[in-house]
Amino acid sequence: MxxxxxxxxxxxxxxxxxxxxxxxxxxxxxxxxxxxxxxxxxxxxxxxxxxxxxxxxxxxxxxxxxxxxxxxxxxxxxTKEDLVASLQNNPYLKEKDVDTKKLYFTFISKELNANSIHELKMSQVKPDEAVIDKNRIYIKYAVGAGKTRFDQKYIEKKLNVTATMRNLNTVTKLLEMYNE
CATH class of the missing domain: 3.30.70.1280 (SP0830-like domains)
Structure with a gap:
């Protein structure tokens, strides 16, 4: 199983x-x-x-x-490995004094390549930031998830993928549940 x-x-x-x-x-x-x-x-x-x-x-x-x-x-x-990698590889978690309430993880239906970040046209959603890591996108919102154009619909349209987002608290709790 x-x-x-x-x-x-x-x-x-x-x-x-x-x-x-x-x-x-x-x-x-x-x-x-x-x-x-x-x-x-x-x-x-x-x-x-x-x-x-x-x-x-x-x-x-x-x-x-x-x-x-x-x-x-x-x-x-x-998988559990996806959650572990999400927390280990997220560069925003390494920033001093980062507002963790503004950190989100977007899980993608397929693996993205390094050029995919250009397809997101981040200049259109500044000052929000994002980093692509295979089938994940790490997001740091400037104001918050509720006040941005940079949402899963935007990501899906620009990258032609299926996407779903979770905040840091949820990703952390899901990993805890995987370990239970």
Missing amino acids: KTHLALLRGINVSGHNMIKMEDLKALLERMGFANVRTYIQSGNVFIDSEEEDGPSVGFKIKQEIFKEWGYDVPIIVI
Whole structure:
């Protein structure tokens, strides 16, 4: 059995795509996943599966959510190693006196190359900052996530990918849960 972390994007946000976590858990258990655990209402779900391939797991979950609720929910499936690398490789975490409330992690559906940072056209979203690390983007907002154009929709449009964001507290808690 392999433990996967499915990050569902856009559920239970501002009254849209409402899915109760206990209903999602029950659906995933009916699908044959074991040890299903959720964290907060925004779609962070741990599952154990015989399936090794994360994207395949995400696709199956996406299909079942659509069948059950009619929502087209993008899903990124990551590993414990992704979370560890996110915290170890984020250059903003090494800055003295950084405001950790303004640090976000964007998980991407495919690995990006070094030139992808140019495709983001960061000059259009200054003073926000970003660094690309394979299938992750580390973001440091100047003001905050709620007051910027540099959101997952912007990233998806510029890079032609599926993306989902989590703040530092959530990423830290998800790694703790992986270790439980």
